[in-house]
Amino acid sequence: MGGWQEMLRSGAAALGLTITAEQEAAFGRYLALLVERSRQFNLTAITGPEEIAAKHFVDSLTVETVWRPQPRQRALDLGTGAGLPGVPLAIRYPETSFILNDSTRKKVTFLEEVAAAVPLPNIHPLWARAEALGHQSEHRGQYHAVLARAVAHLGLLIEYALPLLAGGGVLIAMKGPSGLEEIEASRKALQALSGKVTAVQPLAVAGAGDRLLIVIRAERLAPPQYPRDAAAMKKRPLFLDSSPPAP
Numbered sequence: 001m002g003g004w005q006e007m008l009r010s011g012a013a014a015l016g017l018t019i020t021a022e023q024e025a026a027f028g029r030y031l032a033l034l035v036e037r038s039r040q041f042n043l044t045a046i047t048g049p050e051e052i053a054a055k056h057f058v059d060s061l062t063v064e065t066v067w068r069p070q071p072r073q074r075a076l077d078l079g080t081g082a083g084l085p086g087v088p089l090a091i092r093y094p095e096t097s098f099i100l101n102d103s104t105r106k107k108v109t110f111l112e113e114v115a116a117a118v119p120l121p122n123i124h125p126l127w128a129r130a131e132a133l134g135h136q137s138e139h140r141g142q143y144h145a146v147l148a149r150a151v152a153h154l155g156l157l158i159e160y161a162l163p164l165l166a167g168g169g170v171l172i173a174m175k176g177p178s179g180l181e182e183i184e185a186s187r188k189a190l191q192a193l194s195g196k197v198t199a200v201q202p203l204a205v206a207g208a209g210d211r212l213l214i215v216i217r218a219e220r221l222a223p224p225q226y227p228r229d230a231a232a233m234k235k236r237p238l239f240l241d242s243s244p245p246a247p
Helices: 003-014 021-038 049-065 086-092 105-117 154-164 179-185 187-192 230-235
Strands: 074-078 097-102 123-127 143-149 165-175 195-205 209-218
Touching (some): 003 021, 021 049, 021 086, 049 143, 049 165, 049 195, 074 086, 074 154, 086 097, 097 105, 105 123, 143 154, 154 165, 154 179, 154 209, 165 179, 179 195, 179 209, 187 195
Parallel strands (some): 074 097, 097 123, 143 165
Antiparallel strands (some): 165 209, 195 209
16 A cells, blocks of 8 residues: 555544545545546646645545534535535545535536545535525525635635524634634624634644634524625625725
């Protein structure tokens, strides 16, 4: 064993996790599709197998240090892109349902291919804008967890994600070191949407760098006016380091 397999196994071991042979085979099929389709359109700028294992797969598995999916739970991966962190977690937890949301159709089409080819019957690609989901009855207040990897400022994520959570559900925001500043800047959003920061987990991922996992619990269902439309979010953001444009 060597190359990307060793990177995956050693990186997981550093997190206290064990990758089974069956899981490794599934990661291999996902990796092959990711590399092949990235030659055709922009899925990821990282195309070396070892880099993918460290910067995408192991990085995605860091979620397990703050949240362990349970059978019959539903999680939504917001702005999933090429399926990160949702696909690696779905490989690890086949009895948990992962809805993989992105607003780019070609990425959702790729994830439909992944679901069929790996195969992963517990992933459900969803083409939609994040702010629209929060006002749809089949999604609003329906999730145990919302995952977001390098998607947007934390203040925006709170407004997108908390309306999707059932009371007691958690938003897990995967950030770099600047995440601490984003927490402080997002107090207004936390108050408006009844969110509470319950964990801030710094991690160093071999081959990927420093990471910060921020866990925010929905104390109750979000007020019905949230999320606002994109224009309102831009004009009146709920975080301090973004000022409304001049009239």
